[in-house]
Amino acid sequence: MNILYFLVGCSVLMALIFLAAFFWAYKTGQNDDVHTPGIRILFDDEDIAEKSEKDHFSS
């Protein structure tokens, strides 16, 4: 059962890593704007964009 000492240490360490990851994400401003990225992802990539532009003009 002594393995539990190790496992408890692991679980606390893991939780600390996640906490640190959250701190990092928050401090780099990833939560500052939660609206715009959702729109941004809908934009076509550049090469496809050229094509659809042509479509747009020809229609």
Add this chain to the structure above:
Amino acid sequence: MEDQNRTATQAVCYHCGEDLPKVKYQLDDKDFCCAGCMAVFKILSENNLCNYYVYNNTPGQRFKNDSHLAYLDEPKIIDQLLDYKHESSSIITFYIPAIHCSSCIWLLEHLYKINSAIFSSRIDFLKKQVTISFNHEEISLRQLVETLNQIGYEPLISLQDVVKAYSSSVDKTLVLKIAVAGFLMGNVMLFSFPEYFGLSGFEKQFQSLFGWLNLAFSIPAAFYCGRDYFTSAITSIRHKHINLDTPLALIIAVLFLRTAFEILFSTGPGFADTLTGLVFLLLMGKWLKQRTYHHISFDRDYRSYFPIAVTTLQNGKEKPVSINEIKIGDRLWIRSGELVPADAILMKGDAWMDMSFVTGESAPVHKVLGEIIYAGGRQTSEAIELEVIKPVSQSYLTGLWNKDNYKKDTEKQNFNDTVAKYFSLGVFLIAFAATTYWLLQNDSHKAWSAFTAVIIVACPCVLALSTPFTLSAILSVFDKKGFYVKNTDAVEELAKSDTLIFDKTGTLTSNENAEIGFNGSLTGEEKIIVASLLRNSIHPLSRHILKALNVESFYSLNDYKELLGKGLYAQINDHTIYAGHLSMLPITIKSVGETGVHIVIDHTYKGCFDIKQQWRPGLVQLVSKLSKFKLQVLSGDTDNDRWMLDTIFTKNTTIRFRQSPHQKLDAVLQLQHQGNKVMMLGDGLNDAGAIKQSNFGIAITDNINNFTPGCDAILKGSALNLLPNFIQLGKDGLKIIKISFAIAIAYNCIGIYFAVQGTLYPLVAAVLMPISTVTIISFTTLATRWFARKNKLI
């Protein structure tokens, strides 16, 4: 489908969606309403940016370029505006009101295609901000702004950008604290389970490990996450009054001390899970309370109306100067459409000032040489020269803002703080009574545990939670109906108000749908002539009248002249036509009113277009629903509409006209001295002082992206008739809080029953607290929805 698209694109401008004029502009088979829109399209198509039109139909904004940007070349001003500057690259953030759809995001994030000196641009859609990094050696700030102007996205650069006082750093640490508290709570719960479920003999070796881990986790919970409660409690005790944070801080301290004591001396499992859970929930409540509406700007003051620079004349040469640097005696050069930033004397030129910021009256006022023009006036006619008599910081408007009789926030005691005082007293009474009892029984161990247990179990955390939960649920109901309240504290003020003061223009009337009436008669032919003349002017009156005339065809005209702020003149089909103010007409007309747009064709007076203000719909019902309140109307306008107001309002309503901003402010102050809780509803800067002074100030606006004065709430004009429902829901909200408080007391009685006996086992505390919290939160949520439905707000 395709046909539908075609007809849609033919009827309106391909770029901005405005109706097409008879003579339309065409490029690449596309129709445009004006040369500006066509120019934007041309820029976009030349730079391969026509994807702009893919994401939305007619996403553009009308192109207008009347701004003077010379001030953006001044190094001092540039430095104030830039966020960051290093060697060759700079970063700047602009507020662009025109951002409104996904096409805007796409275009503004592809600025680098228009000018290669722009490295990148990022949009924050909700805040309508774009952050641009660019090479300032290749493109100047002015060129950058001009580029934005060209594509129809004019940044709004105001004095408030320079004074960047606001930052959300408070919120940021709170979220981090919540993250830490959540982490601690999760772990402590995990390590507490074995204790509660019972440990078999060989697992006992872990007991002390879990205990020590729990203690280790309690330290940051109490001293990092809960630090604010201690500091707040200490300051409130120093000021000799008790707020809700005082008992909370005491509980956190007692929980921590008892946990440390029990674990250090191996006498029990401690209350680590209660402590971490409590701190986590309290912080959540606090976060809910702090979460304000970032996409609407509340704390705008006079600075956001003022530009950051003004043109001065130095030795006859124009030089842009930052507003802060204006001194007495400086000569200002105010062009058409610009705002006078400081009180000044008119030295040269013809001044037609739109003083709507100051007085609420939007009809231009004529000023003669030597007259004082107060800050906030907007010149509508040709450029004028002024001499400054007071610096900006001491001008009329600024003085209104900085008057020091504004309410002090510390004096406000909300419901929670009032209850907290009695609550703390009661808890201490019970705790000391229990301790004394056990000491008399000579059981000092039980006395100590009873004392701590009572304090632990009598936690007012429910009170700290139910208020933000209820009020933020109410805020979201308000939000959906177009009533945006600044924060949860303001709801209490809303519920308490008993006196309502209305401003007239823009509040009881709507600025957007003015009704045009014509005194006189025009034949069909003459209508066309008038319309042909007016459509050349961009003056709002001309556009209103043009819309009302509803004419299909137009004549071409010769010899067109526009005297800004006065009127128009042209030759059409051998007719000479004048439209505008009395003073510009070629003939003198007597016995007609001053206001309105007068029409003279071939030296014959035809009549006058009158702009009637449109009263907001449902006003009569609104006033009858508000009969419980004391009502007042303070108008900055003339008393033309007195009869109308008299029919709407009852006899005991005070209606006053020609009120200056200072008089409005004084009226609010006077009512407050009489012990009234005043709610002020107004729109422009002329009500700003009164709105700020009132207990609950509402800024009414037809477009929430407009600037609004500093206020407690922003109300959409169309939602004005719901005002009684909003007030009622605010009152119901306070009722909900009181009921939830009663529920909490019931739970506390159970807990105290165990606590006074000194037998409160940590498990009971750990179970009781979440159960009471869940009950309270679900009760407040359901009750809020029920009351919202009752008030017809869902």
